[in-house]
Amino acid sequence: MKKFLATLLLAATTLGGAAAQAGAIEDAVKSGTLRVGMDPTYMPFEMTNKRGEIIGFEVDLLKDMAKAMGVKLELVSTSYDGIIPALLTNKFDMIGSGMTLTQERNLRLNFSEPFIVVGQTLLIRKDLQGQIKTYKDLNDPKYRLTSKIGTTGEMIAKKLISKAEYHGYDNEQEAVMDVVNGKADAFVYDAPYNVVAVNKAGAGKLLYLAEPFTYEPLAFGLKKGDYDSINWINNYLQQIRHDGTYDRLHAKWFKDTSWLKDME
Template identity: 80%
Template sequence: MKKFLASLLLSACALSGLAQAGMVDDVVQRGTLRVGMDPTYMPFEMTNKRGEIIGFEVDLLKAMAKAMGVKLELVSTGYDGIIPALLTDKFDMIGSGMTLTQERNLRVNFSEPFIVVGQTLLIRQELEGKIKSYKDLNDAQYRITSKVGTTGEMVAKKLIGKAQYHGYDNEQEALMDVVNGKADAFIYDAPYNVVALIKAGAGKLAYLDEPFTYEPLAFGLKKGDYDSLNWINNFLRQIKQDGSYDRIHDKWFKKNDWLKEME
């Protein structure tokens, strides 16, 4: 009986040790934090004219890696396949402007949100005044676009289901359909649309800037890794209290110097 109890105790200790091992422990031991991201979402993650991935979320991740004492490695991944890539160990976590949705939460765990945004619309200039909200687009005569695999696509199909929908692999293609008059509206997160209006609008687009969805963006991890979630959530609380978050946020959302790097 004593031998049996001792065996159970050793097994419990072993299981306890396995339970405590997680993404953060692996990252610290490896010396590199690998983050999956689709670098096409201005101003969160994007590729500048020198081929470097820059942006608001990138800077948050750099601060996170520094706090861990490791290097940051960004793994470019198509957005529609980014969750399967996480689940098959292509990288350690998702940091790609991902909205925390209940559907996605069934497959991955999420940190606390690091920012909240909402879906807005860029429409053809000619429709300004006629189209006053997403509800006005819910008609078969209109053609709307967005990036596939995003909440923009989900919302388009759910709230504007009567309109013709066409999804694209990246935001730029979807947006240019509206700029070139081939589509009537582009649906996407407000921060991206603000920048897109400046860069591509040029009198061809009108911006309906009232968000009509609630979109908390968060980091995605494999399910069950609660120790790593605890570390990331505490990191986010710390930088929001010590001023680091505000400095990073203002650099990308209250200034536009970075736009010169995208020309």
């Protein structure tokens, strides 16, 4: 009997300790601020305009989320290749940076339900038109690929187009310019970014191969075990998908291109 009671007391203590550990959403409500880590270089999800303001589709989702929580939103600019370690060392409460929910990342993080699904596409040198029709045509040592370091674009290039030479950059713009300037043959990246970049940065020298060749759900990332926050965020996403908020924000950034005038 004593052993049984001791086991019950230990279980109660453990459960009490678990309950005492507040999650990201509860912490934000208590502090009055939701801190979100992002690398603001991913059009049209998060990017910096001419006035130095961080804007975009995901930014607007997070602003609306913070409003629903009754708190302020603080965006913490963080390099993408260091964004997971920064979350795990409490630099911010959650990741909202166009992050693809991969099985590898899911071993280190909990993820919300996806708020959008994208796929990898290609920007290629225009003089390769007809020669390169799919990513498979680039899987040759004579071609040079580029993408952004730490992204699924880099992962997919190395996995599916592994025979080609690869060189990554810290930001998308540098990588795209490598193709524009003829130093690389193709830029591997998410479709929403490429559909904008082909005109904004392409200088008439790029061709957009629009057929996605991967399935990539983008989601918000939180620390492992923070199920209360995941529950709240998932319920929030369900709400905005049915009350018109999501459709309104999606149209603002993906159908209306007037925001491009505000970019550098």
